[in-house]
Amino acid sequence: MTDWTHHYATRASRMAASEIRELLKLLDQPDIISFAGGIPDPDLFPKAEIARAYAEVLNDPERSAAALQYSVSEGYAPLRAWLAGYMGDLGVPCAPENILITNGSQQGLDFIGKLFISPGDTVLVSWPTYLGALQAFNSYEPRFDVLPGPENNRSAGSYGPPGGGGAKFGYVMPEFQNPTGSSLNLAERETLLDAAEAMDIPLVEDSAYETLRYDGERVPSLLALAAARSGGIDACKVLYMGTFSKSIVPALRVGWIAAPRAVIDKLVLMKQASDLHVSTLNQIVMYEVASRILGEHTAQIREVYRARRDATLAALAAFMPPGVSWTPPEGGMFIWLTLPEVIDGAALLERCIKEARVAFVPGAAFFADRSGRNTIRLSFSLNPEAKAAEGVRRIAAMIRTVLAGQ
Amino acid sequence: MTDWTHHYATRASRMAASEIRELLKLLDQPDIISFAGGIPDPDLFPKAEIARAYAEVLNDPERSAAALQYSVSEGYAPLRAWLAGYMGDLGVPCAPENILITNGSQQGLDFIGKLFISPGDTVLVSWPTYLGALQAFNSYEPRFDVLPGPENNRSAGSYGPPGGGGAKFGYVMPEFQNPTGSSLNLAERETLLDAAEAMDIPLVEDSAYETLRYDGERVPSLLALAAARSGGIDACKVLYMGTFSKSIVPALRVGWIAAPRAVIDKLVLMKQASDLHVSTLNQIVMYEVASRILGEHTAQIREVYRARRDATLAALAAFMPPGVSWTPPEGGMFIWLTLPEVIDGAALLERCIKEARVAFVPGAAFFADRSGRNTIRLSFSLNPEAKAAEGVRRIAAMIRTVLAGQ
Numbered sequence: 001m002t003d004w005t006h007h008y009a010t011r012a013s014r015m016a017a018s019e020i021r022e023l024l025k026l027l028d029q030p031d032i033i034s035f036a037g038g039i040p041d042p043d044l045f046p047k048a049e050i051a052r053a054y055a056e057v058l059n060d061p062e063r064s065a066a067a068l069q070y071s072v073s074e075g076y077a078p079l080r081a082w083l084a085g086y087m088g089d090l091g092v093p094c095a096p097e098n099i100l101i102t103n104g105s106q107q108g109l110d111f112i113g114k115l116f117i118s119p120g121d122t123v124l125v126s127w128p129t130y131l132g133a134l135q136a137f138n139s140y141e142p143r144f145d146v147l148p149g150p151e152n153n154r155s156a157g158s159y160g161p162p163g164g165g166g167a168k169f170g171y172v173m174p175e176f177q178n179p180t181g182s183s184l185n186l187a188e189r190e191t192l193l194d195a196a197e198a199m200d201i202p203l204v205e206d207s208a209y210e211t212l213r214y215d216g217e218r219v220p221s222l223l224a225l226a227a228a229r230s231g232g233i234d235a236c237k238v239l240y241m242g243t244f245s246k247s248i249v250p251a252l253r254v255g256w257i258a259a260p261r262a263v264i265d266k267l268v269l270m271k272q273a274s275d276l277h278v279s280t281l282n283q284i285v286m287y288e289v290a291s292r293i294l295g296e297h298t299a300q301i302r303e304v305y306r307a308r309r310d311a312t313l314a315a316l317a318a319f320m321p322p323g324v325s326w327t328p329p330e331g332g333m334f335i336w337l338t339l340p341e342v343i344d345g346a347a348l349l350e351r352c353i354k355e356a357r358v359a360f361v362p363g364a365a366f367f368a369d370r371s372g373r374n375t376i377r378l379s380f381s382l383n384p385e386a387k388a389a390e391g392v393r394r395i396a397a398m399i400r401t402v403l404a405g406q
Numbered sequence: 407m408t409d410w411t412h413h414y415a416t417r418a419s420r421m422a423a424s425e426i427r428e429l430l431k432l433l434d435q436p437d438i439i440s441f442a443g444g445i446p447d448p449d450l451f452p453k454a455e456i457a458r459a460y461a462e463v464l465n466d467p468e469r470s471a472a473a474l475q476y477s478v479s480e481g482y483a484p485l486r487a488w489l490a491g492y493m494g495d496l497g498v499p500c501a502p503e504n505i506l507i508t509n510g511s512q513q514g515l516d517f518i519g520k521l522f523i524s525p526g527d528t529v530l531v532s533w534p535t536y537l538g539a540l541q542a543f544n545s546y547e548p549r550f551d552v553l554p555g556p557e558n559n560r561s562a563g564s565y566g567p568p569g570g571g572g573a574k575f576g577y578v579m580p581e582f583q584n585p586t587g588s589s590l591n592l593a594e595r596e597t598l599l600d601a602a603e604a605m606d607i608p609l610v611e612d613s614a615y616e617t618l619r620y621d622g623e624r625v626p627s628l629l630a631l632a633a634a635r636s637g638g639i640d641a642c643k644v645l646y647m648g649t650f651s652k653s654i655v656p657a658l659r660v661g662w663i664a665a666p667r668a669v670i671d672k673l674v675l676m677k678q679a680s681d682l683h684v685s686t687l688n689q690i691v692m693y694e695v696a697s698r699i700l701g702e703h704t705a706q707i708r709e710v711y712r713a714r715r716d717a718t719l720a721a722l723a724a725f726m727p728p729g730v731s732w733t734p735p736e737g738g739m740f741i742w743l744t745l746p747e748v749i750d751g752a753a754l755l756e757r758c759i760k761e762a763r764v765a766f767v768p769g770a771a772f773f774a775d776r777s778g779r780n781t782i783r784l785s786f787s788l789n790p791e792a793k794a795a796e797g798v799r800r801i802a803a804m805i806r807t808v809l810a811g812q
Binding site: 252 | 476477541658679
């Protein structure tokens with residue numbers, strides 16, 4: 001067959017098949033200890049609450065008929081209203097009209113790419129950043145540059161004159177970042193907002209792990225800070241993405257964007273053109289479940305994940321050789337390891353799987369330029385404490401073996 | 407606020423808010439007889455089967471854990487395998503690897519736009535065509551030209567030399583088209599395939615209403631005919647889109663694309679970057695429900711819709727004044743009326759709603775160039791026979807009033 005889909009072939013080549021998704025397949029092998037998939041533990045899903053909510057809706061003929069029908073593109077009105085209140089509790093006074101319901105926050109990333117990026121535009125991301133964001137944005141053929149941040153000394157001016165063909169927007173996960181687990185403190189957030197204002201670009205705030213804080217005090221979101229500076233959400237230039245994938249379950253595919261109303265209005269048209277609306281039934285069920293149990297449920301899962309993080313950190317301290325470093329995360333699912341420069345994360349993974357039956361994600365996947373070869377990401381969400389300790393012991397032993405063979 | 411989302415503002419202006427979706431809001435007013443929304447009758451939804459399937463999955467702890475977790479982007483394996491068999495029954499021998507599960511067929515349209523269209527490219531559509539296709543494609547800024555078809559005498563050569571900057575693809579709904587209700591016969595399908603071959607472009611076949619045939623014999627799909635010509639689906643250039651939205655329910659947002667494997671491989675990457683996957687739980691439930699009841703259920707709903715179509719057609723014959731014409735559809739949900747040229751469909755709608763409490767969709771919405779001002783679309787899916795007759799009587803009376811006032 002001649003390649004009559006060449007047009008996308010060019011785009012697809014920039015969008016190399018996701019190492020993470022390929023690695024998820026390893027989870028099926030029971031003797032592998034996996035730190036790879038950044039996914040929630042299904043043992044912690046509120047299954048009974050979810051089953052009850054589906055039954056309540058589906059066993060009521062009138063509710064069932066509406067729940068199984070087409071619905072409006074902006075999302076289920078009670079869910080939007082509830083999320084407006086939720087965002088208010090996070091310090092962002094907003095209205096239901098500031099909320100769009102999306103298929104998880106991944107769809108938010110795709111829509112933001114479609115909204116802002118023309119081929120060749122520059123998008124600012126941290127180095128490393130969330131792989132799914134790189135994939136979503138890559139569909140629109142941008143180039144990437146590094147966001148000003150604590151790990152570099154880029155100034156706003158270094159990107160060119162404001163509005164003069166510089167960056168289109170900056171993407172940031174300010175809390176418990178995937179993949180590094182690191183967070184921006186208040187001063188760093190204010191500095192980032194200053195830089196975005198100087199460049200006259202919007203910031204895209206990905207808050208996927210917001211509910212999973214194990215230590216420390218909550219820091220106001222970029223959206224809250226920007227809204228306070230501007231006199232309200234509708235006058236600010238931050239788009240916030242949230243999701244129930246980490247706090248309730250991923251499979252219903254329910255997330256949201258909170259943004260100025262003028263942006264939401266455009267995104268609603270985009271949602272309509274893209275896939276009409278998020279599953280009506282799933283939105284109703286997510287509203288019922290989240291409004292009943294979100295606070296109590298996330299408190300429970302935080303206890304479990306905190307213990308797993310602590311066990312993983314303790315094992316790192318106990319087993320890792322000198323030259324391996326990491327920063328304890330205050331929340332989320334990830335610990336980021338920087339290895340001695342002689343070690344390649346991908347090669348280490350291959351040996352770890354084959355010889356030690358333990359898996360993780362090589363860090364290069366998270367760099368727009370595929371640098372960071374000597375970094376790896378450990379997800380601690382799936383492994384109970386003893387298993388986490390054994391897994392870290394195996395990785396540490398393999399690192400020592402590799403170092404000894406140099 | 408300065409318009410910092412100007413980039414999409416340009417795109418959005420081509421994507422005028424959907425008249426159909428706005429009109430859906432009218433359905434809430436109980437005294438309106440609506441022929442507007444092209445949506446299935448919720449009284450016909452297999453609610454008990456769906457409730458049972460959710461309960462079965464969610465009350466089994468092991469199935470529930472998997473159903474609520476992230477899953478692969480290509481779709482739930484048993485559903486893909488079942489759909490491969492279903493496509494085989496439609497005359498398209500194919501493998502599960504030829505199937506991608508999408509959020510309804512609307513997402514298929516969006517993905518096909520993203521795959522093929524660069525700004526300024528030409529897309530061939532019928533005149534009129536499905537509004538949702540125009541909206542999905544418009545996000546990628548094409549221009550539209552008319553597809554060769556029975557209603558025009560365009561030749562393949564009239565679009566320019568093959569492969570020489572002519573059209574990118576042709577989009578067609580060969581059965582019970584939305585909005586006209588018309589279908590292509592076998593000879594017309596073969597002629598269209600000839601033209602596409604001469605132009606060296608793929609065809610996108612939207613088969614949303616395929617299960618809703620009330621009269622006549624099934625005609626092989628374009629995909630079946632193309633695969634037969636080429637020696638198999640993987641060697642042909644047709645992408646087929648199917649959906650459960652009309653045959654089971656819309657709200658689970660489960661549809662599919664059947665296409666050559668090389669195309670599906672690219673679309674899987676696109677699905678991953680766009681929103682990871684269709685709701686795992688909804689895919690499992692749709693598999694359970696469709697594999698149990700699709701044939702029997704669609705036979706039942708065909709009886710109901712056929713009676714409504716017949717009642718609507720009988721009322722048209724009884725009440726419409728001379729100068730109004732329509733073609734009886736063999737299936738689907740739509741009857742297309744061509745009015746005397748002095749009548750504007752949008753103006754007629756406004757008077758019909760205000761003065762006669764009856765609604766429909768003005769036909770201009772379905773033309774890429776907004777022509778067709780004297781056409782209207784009636785959807786007969788929601789109105790029982792007596793209500794359909796009364797609704798048609800009201801529209802006919804208003805048309806007579808308008809004509810008398812000329």
